[in-house]
Amino acid sequence: MTTKARLIRFGVPVGVLAIVVAVTLLLLYHAPLRRSILEPVTWMVNDIRRALAALPQALLWAVGLLIGCAVLLAAWRRVPEEKRPKPARWSAVRPHNTNAFEALARDLERSPRRHVSRVRIVRELSVLAVRLIAQREGLPLEEARKLLNTGQWPDDPRVRQFFAIRPGGGRGVPKEGFLEALAYTLAYLERYHQEV
Numbered sequence: 001m002t003t004k005a006r007l008i009r010f011g012v013p014v015g016v017l018a019i020v021v022a023v024t025l026l027l028l029y030h031a032p033l034r035r036s037i038l039e040p041v042t043w044m045v046n047d048i049r050r051a052l053a054a055l056p057q058a059l060l061w062a063v064g065l066l067i068g069c070a071v072l073l074a075a076w077r078r079v080p081e082e083k084r085p086k087p088a089r090w091s092a093v094r095p096h097n098t099n100a101f102e103a104l105a106r107d108l109e110r111s112p113r114r115h116v117s118r119v120r121i122v123r124e125l126s127v128l129a130v131r132l133i134a135q136r137e138g139l140p141l142e143e144a145r146k147l148l149n150t151g152q153w154p155d156d157p158r159v160r161q162f163f164a165i166r167p168g169g170g171r172g173v174p175k176e177g178f179l180e181a182l183a184y185t186l187a188y189l190e191r192y193h194q195e196v
Contacts, residue, residue: 111178118178125185126163129153132193159188 027034052060104124107117126148133144133153147153151160162185 108182111182121182122162125182125189129163129189132189136192136195154188154192156188159185 027038104121107120107124110117111121129148130141130144133139133147134141137144137147139147148163151164154160158181162181
């Protein structure tokens with residue numbers, strides 16, 4: 001901050017305070033000035049009070065409330081609006097995670113040790129397979145999902161085994177050979193997609 005800016009920042013409030021103090025002292029101790037300024041203001045206020053006293057009190061309250069509401073409305077209009085983010089566009093099949101690629105990579109890394117990660121990978125690939133079936137065969141998503149769940153799709157037994165529903169109701173192949181089965185299934189899905 002420069003010296004000139006500091007002087008202005010300090011000088012303006014001090015100057016305003018000095019003017020207020022000087023006018024107050026003049027009004028208190030100088031009778032002719034007080035009569036010439038304060039007496040007309042006092043007469044005006046008394047005239048307004050007499051005029052308002054003749055009006056019904058309900059009308060005065062209504063006018064006061066209307067003025068208050070107008071001031072409140074004007075204050076609300078001046079408040080800047082918050083910028084809200086646009087809602088995400090709805091899709092037929094939403095990813096389980098907002099950042100699906102990172103989650104899939106994390107599950108792939110954990111899949112040799114964690115059953116949950118293997119199940120998530122199979123679930124994500126089954127969603128992809130349902131989309132591919134629906135696109136290629138021209139079916140609704142629900143019918144494509146039924147084809148996958150009943151084992152009518154695909155013809156390849158290794159891929160069918162990968163997507164098969166286990167007795168507990170969940171998907172996922174055992175820990176042994178999971179990465180090989182995953183690679184084989186991905187290659188099959190890619191070939192299936194390219195044949196479209």
